[in-house]
Structures are given as C-alpha cells and as structure tokens.
Amino acid sequence: METYYIRINDVNNLTAGASFLGSGGGGDPYIGGLMLKRELKSKGELEIIRRPKSSKAFVLGSAMMGAPIVMIEKIPSSSEAKKALEMYSYVMENKTIDYITPLEIGGVNSTIPLITSAKTGIPIVDGDGMGRAFPELQMTTFYFFGVSPSPMVIFDERGNTSVIQGIDGYWTEKIARIITVRFGGSAYIALYGMNMQDYLKNAVLDTLTLALEIGELLNDRKLDHVLDRLKAEILFKGKVIDVYRKVEKGFSKGYVVIEGIENYSNKTLQIDFQNEFLIARTNNEILVTVPDLIVVLDLFNQKPITTDRLKYGQKVIVIGVPANEKLRTEEALKYIGPKAFGYNIEYIPIDKRL
Amino acid sequence: MGIKIGIDIGSTHTDAVALEGKSLIAADKVMTTPDLTEGLINALRSIISKLGERKNEITSLMIGTTHGLNALHQARNLNRVAIIRIGLPAGEGIPPTFDWPEALERYVTFKFMVRGGHEYTGEEITELDTNKIREIAEEIKDKVDAVAVVSIFSIVNRDHEIRAMEILREKGITTPIVLSHEIGGLGLLERENATILNALILNIFNNLISKLKSVLSSMGLENVKIYFAQNDGTVASEDFIRNYPIFTVAGPVSNSIRGAYLLTGIKNAVVMDVGGTTTNVGVLNNGYPRESSVAVEIVGIRTNFRMPDIYTIALGGGTIINCNKIGPESVGYALFDKGISWGGNILTATDVAMVIKNFSLPNANPKLVLEKYSAEYLSKVYENMKRMWEDAIDLMKTEKGDVEVIAVGGGSIMIPEKMIGASEIVVPQNAQYANAIGATLTKVGATVERTFSYETINREIAIKSLIDEAKQLAIRAGAIENTVEVREIEELQMPYLPGNAVKVKVKVVGEFS
Numbered sequence: 001m002e003t004y005y006i007r008i009n010d011v012n013n014l015t016a017g018a019s020f021l022g023s024g025g026g027g028d029p030y031i032g033g034l035m036l037k038r039e040l041k042s043k044g045e046l047e048i049i050r051r052p053k054s055s056k057a058f059v060l061g062s063a064m065m066g067a068p069i070v071m072i073e074k075i076p077s078s079s080e081a082k083k084a085l086e087m088y089s090y091v092m093e094n095k096t097i098d099y100i101t102p103l104e105i106g107g108v109n110s111t112i113p114l115i116t117s118a119k120t121g122i123p124i125v126d127g128d129g130m131g132r133a134f135p136e137l138q139m140t141t142f143y144f145f146g147v148s149p150s151p152m153v154i155f156d157e158r159g160n161t162s163v164i165q166g167i168d169g170y171w172t173e174k175i176a177r178i179i180t181v182r183f184g185g186s187a188y189i190a191l192y193g194m195n196m197q198d199y200l201k202n203a204v205l206d207t208l209t210l211a212l213e214i215g216e217l218l219n220d221r222k223l224d225h226v227l228d229r230l231k232a233e234i235l236f237k238g239k240v241i242d243v244y245r246k247v248e249k250g251f252s253k254g255y256v257v258i259e260g261i262e263n264y265s266n267k268t269l270q271i272d273f274q275n276e277f278l279i280a281r282t283n284n285e286i287l288v289t290v291p292d293l294i295v296v297l298d299l300f301n302q303k304p305i306t307t308d309r310l311k312y313g314q315k316v317i318v319i320g321v322p323a324n325e326k327l328r329t330e331e332a333l334k335y336i337g338p339k340a341f342g343y344n345i346e347y348i349p350i351d352k353r354l
Numbered sequence: 355m356g357i358k359i360g361i362d363i364g365s366t367h368t369d370a371v372a373l374e375g376k377s378l379i380a381a382d383k384v385m386t387t388p389d390l391t392e393g394l395i396n397a398l399r400s401i402i403s404k405l406g407e408r409k410n411e412i413t414s415l416m417i418g419t420t421h422g423l424n425a426l427h428q429a430r431n432l433n434r435v436a437i438i439r440i441g442l443p444a445g446e447g448i449p450p451t452f453d454w455p456e457a458l459e460r461y462v463t464f465k466f467m468v469r470g471g472h473e474y475t476g477e478e479i480t481e482l483d484t485n486k487i488r489e490i491a492e493e494i495k496d497k498v499d500a501v502a503v504v505s506i507f508s509i510v511n512r513d514h515e516i517r518a519m520e521i522l523r524e525k526g527i528t529t530p531i532v533l534s535h536e537i538g539g540l541g542l543l544e545r546e547n548a549t550i551l552n553a554l555i556l557n558i559f560n561n562l563i564s565k566l567k568s569v570l571s572s573m574g575l576e577n578v579k580i581y582f583a584q585n586d587g588t589v590a591s592e593d594f595i596r597n598y599p600i601f602t603v604a605g606p607v608s609n610s611i612r613g614a615y616l617l618t619g620i621k622n623a624v625v626m627d628v629g630g631t632t633t634n635v636g637v638l639n640n641g642y643p644r645e646s647s648v649a650v651e652i653v654g655i656r657t658n659f660r661m662p663d664i665y666t667i668a669l670g671g672g673t674i675i676n677c678n679k680i681g682p683e684s685v686g687y688a689l690f691d692k693g694i695s696w697g698g699n700i701l702t703a704t705d706v707a708m709v710i711k712n713f714s715l716p717n718a719n720p721k722l723v724l725e726k727y728s729a730e731y732l733s734k735v736y737e738n739m740k741r742m743w744e745d746a747i748d749l750m751k752t753e754k755g756d757v758e759v760i761a762v763g764g765g766s767i768m769i770p771e772k773m774i775g776a777s778e779i780v781v782p783q784n785a786q787y788a789n790a791i792g793a794t795l796t797k798v799g800a801t802v803e804r805t806f807s808y809e810t811i812n813r814e815i816a817i818k819s820l821i822d823e824a825k826q827l828a829i830r831a832g833a834i835e836n837t838v839e840v841r842e843i844e845e846l847q848m849p850y851l852p853g854n855a856v857k858v859k860v861k862v863v864g865e866f867s
Contacts, residue, residue, distance in 0.1 A: 031543075070474055073506060073542045075444060075445045076445075076447045239748075313750070313751055
C-alpha cells in the first residue's frame with residue numbers, strides 16, 4: 001500500500017488537471033479548490049492511498065450533484081458531503097466506511113471527496129469511476145461492471161436528506177435529479193458503496209495522481225509533456241468562428257466551429273458538446289468520439305476552456321486523449337459510447353482513427 | 355447651451371477639454387501626479403483659466419479617474435469595513451476575503467456569516483437571523499467606516515439584504531451600507547468582493563468630491579455639476595458615485611472607446627487607444643464598450659461587475675526598441691528627452707514611426723534617427739509593430755471578415771494606414787483627446803442584472819420590472835427622467851436548471867441635466 005500527501009500548494013495543480021480531464025464539462029473547480037485550500041490550511045496535509053491491500057475494506061463515493069452555476073452562488077457549507085456519508089453509514093446499520101472515492105476526476109468533483117476526507121478523517125483512495133467527467137450518475141465504470149449506485153444518500157446544506165433505492169442506475173439518476181432541483185439546484189451525495197476488491201477491479205485507478213501530474217505540467221506550460229504522459233494528440237489549432245448553444249432537457253447542448261491556423265489553415269473543425277465535448281470532426285472525417293477525451297485549451301495560456309465559456313474569437317488548441325481502457329469495453333460503450341448520446345456513430349478508438 | 359469640462363486622468367498625462375455642444379473650445383494636457391488629485395486640480399484650474407470670462411458658462415464637469423484603483427493598489431487610506439454574508443448554513447465553506455491579499459484584507463476588520471439567503475428560485479434557504487444582525491450592529495457600532503452586505507442569490511431576491519440594512523439602521527449604524535445586489539451579478543464570491551472593494555474606497559471619493567467642490571467654489575463656480583465616468587462608458591453624478599465608486603475603476607479605458615464613437619459616429623468597430631506605454635484594444639458595440647464575459651481581477655481579487663473587454667499590448671509611443679526587440683519597457687513621458695529624434699539616445703516606437711510614416715512632432719528631428727539606423731532596419735521594426743497591432747485586432751474581432759478600426763490617443767499617429775483585418779483605419783480629429791471628450795459627451799447610464807424563473811414570473815412582467823428598476827437607478831445617477839431609454843436587454847438561459855431560469859441584464863441611458 002502506497003500513500004502520498006496533498007498539501008495546499010498542490011491544489012492549483014489538482015484543479016488545473018481536473019479542468020483538463022473535465023473535457024469541457026464538470027464545472028469550474030475554482031470554488032472546490034478554495035474550499036480544499038481552507039481545509040488544508042488547518043489540516044496541513046491529506047493522505048491519498050494508492051491500491052489498498054485490504055480486499056474487504058468498504059469504499060464509498062462522494063460527490064456534488066447539480067448545477068455548477070448554482071454552486072458559484074450557493075457556496076456549500078463544506079460539511080454536506082460529510083453528513084451524507086454519516087447518513088449512509090447510519091442507514092446501512094452503522095456500516096464502517098474505510099475509504100472515500102471520487103466518482104469523477106474532471107471538474108469540481110475532483111475536490112469534493114478530498115474535502116469530505118479532510119472533514120471525516122477517512123482516507124481517500126486514488127481512483128474514480130470515470131477517469132474524466134460525465135453528466136449522469138450511472139455513467140461510471142462501477143455501474144458498467146455491476147455495482148449499484150443505490151442505496152444513495154442525498155443531502156442539502158439545511159440537513160434535508162433522502163435515501164434512494166433505485167431499481168437501476170437510470171432510475172437512481174432520475175430520482176436524484178428531481179430531489180436535487182427541489183433542494184435548490186445543488187446537493188451532496190454518497191453512493192456506490194462496494195468492497196475494495198470490486199473497487200480495484202472496476203475503478204479507473206490512480207487518477208488523482210494523474211490530475212496532479214497533468215495540472216503541474218500545464219501550470220509549468222509543458223504541454224508536450226502532457227501529450228506524452230497521456231499518449232494524446234493535437235487535433236487542431238484555430239480560432240473559434242461559431243458557437244451554437246441551446247438548453248435541452250436541462251443539458252447545455254450545441255457545437256463549436258473552429259477555423260484552422262498554421263498547419264490547419266483551410267480546414268475547419270466542429271465539436272459537438274453536451275456539457276462535455278463529445279464528437280470532433282473535420283468536413284468528412286470523424287477524428288475523436290466519446291468516451292475518448294476532447295480537450296480545448298486557450299492557445300495563449302494553455303488553460304482548459306469549458307463548454308459554457310466558449311466564445312467567438314478565442315484561439316484554441318484541440319487535443320484528443322485516449323480514454324482509459326475500462327471506458328472502452330463493450331459494457332462501458334453501451335452507456336457512454338457515441339450511441340448513448342444519440343449519435344449513429346461507431347466508437348473507434350482515437351489511436352485507430354488518427 | 356453651456357460649457358462642459360471633461361478631464362481624463364491617464365498614467366502619464368491628465369487631459370482636459372472644454373466643449374460647447376460638440377465643438378472643442380479649449381484643450382490642455384498636464385502631467386499626472388502620483389496622488390492623481392493634484393494633477394486633476396492642475397488640469398481643472400488650467401482649462402478654466404483658458405476659458406477666461408466664459409468660465410461662468412460652465413455647467414458640468416466630467417471626470418475619468420483611477421483614484422479607486424490607485425488607492426486599492428497602494429492599500430492606503432481605505433475604510434475599515436465590516437462584511438456581513440447572509441446564507442448560512444450554505445456558504446460557510448469559503449469565508450469572506452479568504453483569498454485576498456493581506457494588505458487589503460486587514461481593512462476588513464469584521465467578518466460575519468448569518469443564516470438566511472435564497473435559492474435560485476427565489477425561495478428562502480432559511481429565514482433571516484434578525485437577532486444576529488442586531489448583535490452585529492452592537493458589535494461594530496463606531497468601529498467601522500462602512501458595512502458591506504451580501505446575501506446568497508440576492509440577484510434573484512434582495513429581501514434579506516434590504517432587511518439587514520433596515521435592522522442596522524434601526525440599531526443606529528450611520529455609516530454607509532453597501533448592498534451586493536446593487537454592485538454585481540451572479541457569483542457570490544465575486545459579487546461580495548466587488549461590494550467590499552466598493553466599501554473600502556467610499557471615503558476616497560467623498561474626499562475627492564469635497565476637494566473638487568472647494569476648488570470650483572474658490573474660482574467662483576458654485577453650480578457646476580460633477581459627474582464621473584463609469585466602467586461601461588456612461589457617466590453618473592457625484593451623488594451616485596459617492597455610494598458606488600467602484601463603478602469608476604475602468605472609467606478612463608471606457609472613455610477612450612466611447613470617445614472614438616463620439617468623434618467618428620462609427621457604432622461598431624475595434625478601437626485602439628495608443629498611449630505612452632501601451633495600446634489598449636477594445637471593441638465598440640453599438641456605440642458603447644463591449645463588456646468582458648469572464649471574471650475580472652482587480653488588485654488580485656476576483657470580481658464580476660461590469661468591465662470593458664480590453665486587450666492590452668506593451669506598445670505605445672515611448673516603447674523602447676532594442677536590437678529588434680519591441681518593449682515591453684517604455685520611456686513613458688520622458689519621450690521628449692530620451693527619444694533619438696529629440697536628441698536623446700533611446701530608440702522609441704515614435705522615432706521609428708516618424709521615419710516610416712514620414713511625419714514629425716514638435717521639436718523633433720527624425721533625421722537624427724536615420725543617422726543611426728538604416729531604413730531597412732527601421733522598416734523591419736515597424737513591420738513587427740504593425741504585426742503586434744494586427745494580432746490584437748484579430749483577437750478582439752467578433753466576427754469573420756474585416757472590421758473598421760478607430761485609432762485614438764496620443765500615439766494614434768503611429769498607426770499604419772493599412773492593416774490586415776482592418777477594412778478601414780480612422781484617426782479622427784482631436785484623437786489625442788478622445789478620452790476626455792468621451793467623458794464629456796456621453797450619457798448617464800445604469801445597468802441592472804437579475805435572475806428570474808420564467809415559470810414563476812411572466813417574462814414580460816419580469817423584464818418590465820427590471821427596466822423600471824434600471825430607469826430609477828439612472829435617474830438617481832443624474833439622468834433626466836423623460837430622456838431615459840433602454841439601450842440593451844440581454845437574456846441568458848442558465849443550463850442544468852429547470853423552471854426556465856434566465857439571467858436578464860438591462861442597460862438604460864439618458865441625457866444629463
């Protein structure tokens with residue numbers, strides 16, 4: 001069992017890496033980053049455990065659910081996620097929770113489990129259920145490989161609590177979404193309880209480390225190293241010439257058109273998004289599709305641009321990142337392949353397309 | 355008709371103009387002083403003396419200044435402020451001023467978090483803890499110069515901010531109380547920061563206004579109305595700015611963009627304001643500066659109030675050219691001593707431009723430049739300067755194709771006659787006074803931003819109520835009631851939220867009396 005520590009000076013690296021892995025979605029981790037800094041200011045450091053050996057240990061997921069736009073106004077009290085965990089334990093007849101895991105590593109939810117860990121003293125395990133960001137609760141490797149999100153506890157800052165026992169991941173998601181809205185658009189959740197053996201088999205491992213590494217490289221402006229580390233490719237460089245957006249069923253859907261510069265002049269790239277970037281294509285050729293990651297960086301400061309911040313005139317670099325192998329399995333693609341998002345496109349891994 | 359005086363405080367020069375209607379009847383430039391006020395007073399006295407007997411026709415004085423920004427940068431003479439954040443049990447995760455620089459944070463002497471606040475739907479998170487507000491009043495009485503109050507989602511429902519203010523007043527708090535819904539939009543920390551910054555500089559502006567009044571009065575001018583340039587390219591009366599000085603921090607930058615419009619009549623264009631050390635590039639959108647859509651940092655603090663979208667490059671008249679390298683250092687106002695054309699020994703951007711564009715400035719001799727540098731070298735440097743400006747135009751453009759470009763400021767004479775991306779380059783007459791003229795001829799403005807759920811309130815009623823609110827605000831800021839008109843309505847849907855949640859922004863402008 002390896003451990004390492006996160007300190008206050010690591011937070012900016014973590015949030016930069018999490019923005020990158022958010023693939024345009026997952027929300028701006030700025031608020032979560034500040035909350036985490038506050039915890040680390042008093043705690044000093046937080047222990048991250050890599051590959052715990054105890055196969056019977058119990059792991060539980062911790063996350064924020066809802067609209068990032070609500071979170072920037074209704075900032076959490078920061079103990080909601082901890083209370084959700086305590087309620088989970090209570091509902092499960094005083095179940096001992098040995099480890100906390102993030103559900104996703106992209107965006108704001110990279111920080112929430114660390115705050116929960118700081119508040120509870122329960123160590124965090126280095127991995128998550130997406131290896132990036134996705135919009136819905138059932139879109140995790142845990143679920144693809146047979147772990148149920150239920151029972152799930154959902155908690156708000158006032159102390160209102162619901163326990164959901166959905167018949168499957170979709171129902172759990174649908175019910176939780178409605179409760180989240182009633183709670184005021186943001187809620188804090190505890191779910192996906194499992195033993196360590198299942199966790200190690202199902203999770204995308206070592207992703208906290210990955211986010212920290214990528215963030216450090218990005219903050220040092222070493223994009224080439226990021227590409228090497230992730231076996232990623234630059235897909236395109238250009239200027240945003242059109243952004244189309246509409247809100248549909250609660251999701252921000254649309255596309256962005258980028259006109260090429262340098263080696264890419266006389267070409268245009270279109271990226272479709274639904275919270276996250278989903279499909280990148282030139283005129284007749286599909287370059288990358290979900291679950292592989294499409295990341296859009298500002299050409300000048302190399303900071304990731306989220307889908308809601310896209311605007312005309314931005315000069316950008318577009319990067320394609322191979323998704324973790326666990327996201328590319330047949331089981332996973334049913335839930336997070338292009339077809340799951342309504343595209344009649346086969347998933348072909350980025351490494352085979354380019 | 356009356357004479358209007360406009361003064362704009364730049365980093366090197368303070369410009370003053372006197373206008374009768376739209377015609378410039380006097381103009382002057384003085385050196386900006388470190389405290390800004392002295393230079394401002396010098397410019398004021400100088401322009402008034404140029405008017406001679408006509409000084410009695412002066413009706414109003416418009417000022418674009420960075421007094422607020424300077425005071426915050428220096429962290430001196432600021433108010434002691436208490437911040438009350440309403441929203442518990444939410445909001446506790448990041449206390450007020452958590453990531454502030456220490457020099458400013460120490461002026462925020464009391465920080466409270468209180469139960470209350472609202473959801474995005476407008477319903478209460480919890481009831482407002484009125485007892486706690488009463489306790490706070492006891493605790494801070496006579497110990498602070500101003501109070502800042504921010505409540506969660508006060509841009510949807512401002513009841514708790516207003517109620518808190520009423521309680522503080524009932525309990526005898528007589529200092530200014532700044533409410534966040536009057537300062538900024540969505541984003542609690544950013545709005546709270548802007549509200550506190552506003553509270554910190556209230557006295558700076560009170561003192562400035564008093565000083566200006568006594569100077570005017572000493573010159574026998576008792577009835578001159580004073581206005582300040584705001585960040586959005588409009589002006590507001592002294593009474594309004596006394597309460598909301600933070601709206602002036604980007605006034606000078608906006609003035610030159612607004613001035614570019616007023617001098618040319620071109621409503622949509624890229625504006626390049628070329629000064630001594632930098633070129634500020636902004637965009638005219640229907641006659642007013644385009645606003646930034648992302649959080650703007652002021653003295654290292656994230657805020658979200660309305661600021662012009664500006665891209666600054668380190669290239670101005672005094673920019674030093676050294677072995678092909680252009681800037682970022684500048685000789686600034688020492689150009690007329692140090693520039694080669696003036697007998698100095700530093701090659702500046704102005705020296706290069708004079709040779710290439712074949713013009714000259716007072717007391718300059720561009721031939722001195724050609725004695726030291728080859729024409730090929732100079733044209734290569736000028737090519738690179740041109741490219742820097744072209745890149746800046748490209749970055750600020752909002753759509754495909756070429757755009758009109760307006761060049762203003764003291765250095766606008768250096769701008770090439772043709773540039774890639776520019777359909778036409780206009781350098782208007784009096785371009786060097788664009789900022790002061792912009793302040794003088796603009797309108798009184800007000801902006802209000804709120805968030806609504808169109809499922810709980812009818813869209814037309816919501817927008818109408820917002821327009822009424824903005825109009826009232828404009829009238830408070832000095833606009834004549836029947837001239838106030840809507841300039842812009844912006845609706846932005848908020849993703850992920852049901853109930854048709856929409857952010858609405860209304861801007862109005864009117865003539866001043």
